[in-house]
Amino acid sequence: MFLHYIDLGWRSLRRTPLVSFLMVLAIALGIGITMTSLSVYHMMSMDPIEHKSSRLFHPQLQTMDDGEETWSEDNLPYQLTYQDAKNLAEAPFPQYKAAMLRTGFTVHLDNAEIRPFIQNTRVTHSDFFTLFDLSFIYGSAWTQEQADAASPVAVISEELNQKLFSGENSVGRQIYLDDTSFRIVGVIAPWETHMKFYDVNNGAFNSQESIYIPFSLIAAMDINTWGNSNGWKFENIRSMKDKRQSEIFWLQFWVQLEDEAAVSQYGDFLMSYMAEQQTFGRFNREQLDYGLRDVNAWLDYRNVVSEDNEVLVALSFMFLAVCLANILGLLLAKFMRRAPEVGVRRALGASKRQVFLQHIIEVSMLGLIGGLMGIGIAQLGLWGVRLTQEYYSPLATMDLRMLLSAPVIAISACVIAGLYPAWLVCRTTPATYLKTQ
Amino acid sequence: MLIMKNVSKVYQTEMVQTHALRDFDLEVKEGEFIAVTGPSGSGKTTFLNIAGMLEPYTSGQYMLDDVNVGGLSDNQRADLRNQKIGFIFQGFNLIPDLNLYENVEVPLRYRGIKAAERKKRIESCLEQVGLGSRAKHLPQQLSGGQQQRVAIARALAGEPRFLLADEPTGNLDSLMARQVMELLEQINRDGATIVMVTHDPELARRAPRNIQIVDGQVADLTLYQGVAGQTDRQVVGG
Numbered sequence: 034m035f036l037h038y039i040d041l042g043w044r045s046l047r048r049t050p051l052v053s054f055l056m057v058l059a060i061a062l063g064i065g066i067t068m069t070s071l072s073v074y075h076m077m078s079m080d081p082i083e084h085k086s087s088r089l090f091h092p093q094l095q096t097m098d099d100g101e102e103t104w105s106e107d108n109l110p111y112q113l114t115y116q117d118a119k120n121l122a123e124a125p126f127p128q129y130k131a132a133m134l135r136t137g138f139t140v141h142l143d144n145a146e147i148r149p150f151i152q153n154t155r156v157t158h159s160d161f162f163t164l165f166d167l168s169f170i171y172g173s174a175w176t177q178e179q180a181d182a183a184s185p186v187a188v189i190s191e192e193l194n195q196k197l198f199s200g201e202n203s204v205g206r207q208i209y210l211d212d213t214s215f216r217i218v219g220v221i222a223p224w225e226t227h228m229k230f231y232d233v234n235n236g237a238f239n240s241q242e243s244i245y246i247p248f249s250l251i252a253a254m255d256i257n258t259w260g261n262s263n264g265w266k267f268e269n270i271r272s273m274k275d276k277r278q279s280e281i282f283w284l285q286f287w288v289q290l291e292d293e294a295a296v297s298q299y300g301d302f303l304m305s306y307m308a309e310q311q312t313f314g315r316f317n318r319e320q321l322d323y324g325l326r327d328v329n330a331w332l333d334y335r336n337v338v339s340e341d342n343e344v345l346v347a348l349s350f351m352f353l354a355v356c357l358a359n360i361l362g363l364l365l366a367k368f369m370r371r372a373p374e375v376g377v378r379r380a381l382g383a384s385k386r387q388v389f390l391q392h393i394i395e396v397s398m399l400g401l402i403g404g405l406m407g408i409g410i411a412q413l414g415l416w417g418v419r420l421t422q423e424y425y426s427p428l429a430t431m432d433l434r435m436l437l438s439a440p441v442i443a444i445s446a447c448v449i450a451g452l453y454p455a456w457l458v459c460r461t462t463p464a465t466y467l468k469t470q
Numbered sequence: 471m472l473i474m475k476n477v478s479k480v481y482q483t484e485m486v487q488t489h490a491l492r493d494f495d496l497e498v499k500e501g502e503f504i505a506v507t508g509p510s511g512s513g514k515t516t517f518l519n520i521a522g523m524l525e526p527y528t529s530g531q532y533m534l535d536d537v538n539v540g541g542l543s544d545n546q547r548a549d550l551r552n553q554k555i556g557f558i559f560q561g562f563n564l565i566p567d568l569n570l571y572e573n574v575e576v577p578l579r580y581r582g583i584k585a586a587e588r589k590k591r592i593e594s595c596l597e598q599v600g601l602g603s604r605a606k607h608l609p610q611q612l613s614g615g616q617q618q619r620v621a622i623a624r625a626l627a628g629e630p631r632f633l634l635a636d637e638p639t640g641n642l643d644s645l646m647a648r649q650v651m652e653l654l655e656q657i658n659r660d661g662a663t664i665v666m667v668t669h670d671p672e673l674a675r676r677a678p679r680n681i682q683i684v685d686g687q688v689a690d691l692t693l694y695q696g697v698a699g700q701t702d703r704q705v706v707g708g
Contacts, residue, residue: 034579034582037579044567045567048567373563374565376563377563377564377565377576378565378576378580379524379548380522380524380551380557380563381551381552381557381576381577381580381624381628382548382549382551382552382553382577382580382581382628383548383552383580384544384545384548384549384580385544385545385548386545387548387580462524462525463524463525464519464524464525465525467519467524467559467561467563
């Protein structure tokens with residue numbers, strides 16, 4: 034009977050091509066607009082490292098003296114000072130941890146064909162690659178010996194390797210970062226994440242860095258950050274050394290903690306670390322405080338998905354509702370015109386339930402066709418976003434979940450719009466329409 | 471087969487109450503062929519609609535094959551209608567988008583009959599009404615008489631024991647009307663019980679039993695003795 038209803042639905046749509054087209058167009062437009070905003074929102078709010086987001090934590094330390102304030106919701110600084118980041122990174126616990134900051138260099142080769150260009154660079158510990166499950170196409174991360182010796186070594190992305198070395202194994206080759214020659218020790222595979230979740234300062238949706246160099250080079254090369262530096266008291270900073278010894282917040286820090294016990298243990302460790310630092314005249318506060326959030330909690334805390342995006346999604350759903358209201362009107366007119374036929378069907382033995390089902394399947398077909406067309410419109414919308422909003426480019430795409438959601442949302446929406454007309458037509462008394470035939 | 475006792479039907483509007491049937495009593499026995507006559511607005515079609523469970527009655531009792539129709543749900547009435555009753559309407563009421571085969575198939579689908587059995591019955595019924603070669607035609611490609619024959623084939627396909635016909639020849643010329651009547655007589659001889667509403671005295675005379683409805687009631691036969699066209703027939707109610 035289901036296939037028969039589909040056949041009847043198809044005939045009905047063909048019988049009134051203009052009305053059918055208008056309804057499909059309305060649902061396609063509604064779904065197109067909704068899926069455009071929903072896809073961007075979905076990509077924004079998607080877990081960027083689903084398989085281990087609950088095991089990666091960003092610690093925060095309340096370094097500020099009593100009475101000092103910052104603009105975070107819990108008054109904890111978002112970033113760490115250099116000395117805290119360095120100390121925590123050198124602590125024996127936990128096994129995997131990495132401090133980091135974003136900087137940049139002019140990249141060039143001993144090759145006249147490649148013009149120098151500026152490239153974002155991440156200065157970090159070698160655990161960075163383990164923490165975020167980055168795999169190597171060639172080579173590996175730098176060794177502890179190289180890090181300890183502040184050797185000028187670098188890991189580059191596959192994209193940069195393609196650009197500089199045509200994708201060949203470049204391990205052992207040299208590149209210049211500003212005027213310093215770096216030896217390439219590894220090339221990482223493309224990083225399949227849409228978000229720079231490990232450093233959401235200056236835009237969480239910017240692309241990842243293409244060059245990674247050891248953390249020890251910050252001191253060795255006096256590297257400064259290209260990201261945010263936030264101070265909370267007057268300090269006379271005259272050199273990078275001063276900055277490294279200051280209470281300015283300018284580094285990010287991530288640790289991997291396997292279970293709740295490890296989280297609790299690390300919390301205790303942070304408290305004892307701060308207590309120890311108090312003996313050096315730091316952390317001048319009565320109540321020590323820290324933060325320890327996993328990836329998703331961190332992204333919520335940092336408001337990576339802004340309320341604007343949520344408002345946009347809500348508005349697009351309202352537009353879909355307006356489209357549905359139009360469809361409801363058209364369906365009412367169409368179904369009630371068909372009441373005499375329904376009367377005949379009821380006289381011939383169709384139950385109300387069967388008549389209702391027949392009409393619901395017809396509106397589901399409308400939804401399916403509208404949903405498929407809506408995907409096309411959404412693709413156009415996303416293309417427009419990519420074209421005009423470069424920052425959102427990585428997000429302006431529909432993943433499989435969104436592609437499958439589009440027809441499901443369209444069908445559900447059409448079924449909701451069709452419930453009343455279908456109910457109305459199925460409860461008509463057949464005799465009324467048989468007389469008027 | 472059909473027993474109606476004190477059945478009333480009142481149409482209520484804001485201003486007036488209209489009694490379409492009042493204290494209507496009738497018994498139809500298995501295998502009967504009854505012609506129902508009466509002036510326009512007397513309640514003939516209302517009686518037929520109630521008999522076919524197409525509309526509810528206001529009060530009284532209606533038993534169809536020992537089943538109290540008043541106690542049935544909508545779905546149960548639809549099932550009973552589908553299993554036992556065939557309809558033939560004055561306006562044919564064929565579905566214009568469906569070809570003849572598909573039109574005849576409609577009640578069989580609702581009954582859940584399998585495709586092979588449906589095909590056998592449809593072809594047989596269309597043959598019976600002389601339209602076997604036109605199964606793929608659409609209703610609008612046929613004459614009025616042919617369309618009514620399709621409607622009869624549709625009613626027959628469900629092998630109903632009870633056939634309700636509302637002015638089956640009302641839209642047909644006299645030749646077509648005679649052919650349709652002959653078909654109905656044949657169906658009755660084959661065992662179906664038929665109740666036919668008609669305005670045509672000639673057709674009514676061909677039915678073995680006549681009843682007349684006046685003002686929503688089965689008329690007292692003594693009042694109609696001598697009415698033109700009915701003097702030589704037995705006019706009975708109840």
